[in-house]
Amino acid sequence: MEIKPIAYFRSPFSSKFGIPKQAGLVAGLEGQIVFEPEFRNPDALRGMEGFDFLWLIWEFSANRHKANSPVVRPPVLGGNEKVGVFATRSPFRPNNIGLSSVRISHIDWETPRGPVIYVKGADLMDMTPIFDIKPYVVYADSHPDARSGFVDNRKWKKLDVEISEEVERYLLLQGLAAEKIEVLKDVLAQDPRPHYQKKPHKVYGMPYEGLDIHFTVCDQTLTVVK
Numbered sequence: 001m002e003i004k005p006i007a008y009f010r011s012p013f014s015s016k017f018g019i020p021k022q023a024g025l026v027a028g029l030e031g032q033i034v035f036e037p038e039f040r041n042p043d044a045l046r047g048m049e050g051f052d053f054l055w056l057i058w059e060f061s062a063n064r065h066k067a068n069s070p071v072v073r074p075p076v077l078g079g080n081e082k083v084g085v086f087a088t089r090s091p092f093r094p095n096n097i098g099l100s101s102v103r104i105s106h107i108d109w110e111t112p113r114g115p116v117i118y119v120k121g122a123d124l125m126d127m128t129p130i131f132d133i134k135p136y137v138v139y140a141d142s143h144p145d146a147r148s149g150f151v152d153n154r155k156w157k158k159l160d161v162e163i164s165e166e167v168e169r170y171l172l173l174q175g176l177a178a179e180k181i182e183v184l185k186d187v188l189a190q191d192p193r194p195h196y197q198k199k200p201h202k203v204y205g206m207p208y209e210g211l212d213i214h215f216t217v218c219d220q221t222l223t224v225v226k
Contacts, residue, residue, distance in 0.1 A: 007035040009058070012180075014126050016062045018192040018206035018213075021075055022089065023100035024121045026186045030105065030178070033117040033130060040114025045107065053101050053136035054119065059129045060096040067092040075195040076154050087149065100124065101136055104168035128211055158189040159222040167224050184208055188215060188222050 010032040013019050020026045033056075035044075048054075067119040072090040085093060101120040109115050109163065117133075163171075171181055192206055200218045203225060207213070214226045 003131055003133060004020040005036060005059075006039045006133070007033050007130040009056075009126070009128040009130055010034055010139060011122065011124055011126040011128070013208045014210075016091075016122065016125050018187060018208060019125055020123045020187060020190050023102055023208055025123070025125045025190055026183060027103070027121050027123060028183045028186060030183075031102075031122045031124065032118055033119060033133070034113050034114065037114075039076040042109055042115050045109075045115050047119070048104070048135065049105060049107060051137075053103050054117070055134040055136055056096045056098075056100045056102060056122070056124070056130055057099070057134070057139075058124060059131065060091040060093070060098055060104040061127075061129055062125055063064045063096050065092075067094055073152070073195065076151055076156060083150065097131075098124075101141075143176065157220070159191050159217065159220050161185045161188045161224070163224045171211070172175070174211060176211065180209060184213065188213075188224070191217070192220070194216060 011019075011026055012029070020029065021111075067085065069092075070085055072085050072088055072092060073080065074088045074090065077083070086143050091098065100123055102122045105118040106121050107115060107117050162183070168181060173185075176184075183203070187208070193204055198217075201216050203214055203216055205212055205214045213224060215224045217223075
């Protein structure tokens, strides 16, 4: 079977560092689905405006190494326990295919790039290839009473995020709107650090909206330093 991208995702993240570890964790995080020229026919999206959520099937395109182990260390387990790769959502898989549910914000039907779908809550890096899009339907896709394995027994605790007035003023001067600063805080609260790096006072950096965000983490408090 030949598979090729139908679209690419536009995201505030130019690298995978800092991207939320699951879709929906940062509900206000915005992105765009931009179709390849041969798929820019509005008829292909006819009826989509009646749905709230979409499933995206995409490629972990930033993975440089082929998965070669049947077990992985999920971040929700602190990176210290191994479970089977097919019992996780790890990006390191035999086939680099991701699946995310995202909320439709709106559809711009007439742009120079064809119809563009604006979505929120995605966990995709900028220029991620998208292979397919399917609507989320409640009667088939929602299972509110389902068990979630080891995830049920490990509560993910958000970090407290501190951004000084000086740093916040600088972000505003750089053109980062107040609502996007709030989204940044939500992203940072998810603890973007790799699960194997938990050194207090180490300075980490990540790209966001074209800016380099540097921060430290001590105990449960993340501080943006510059």
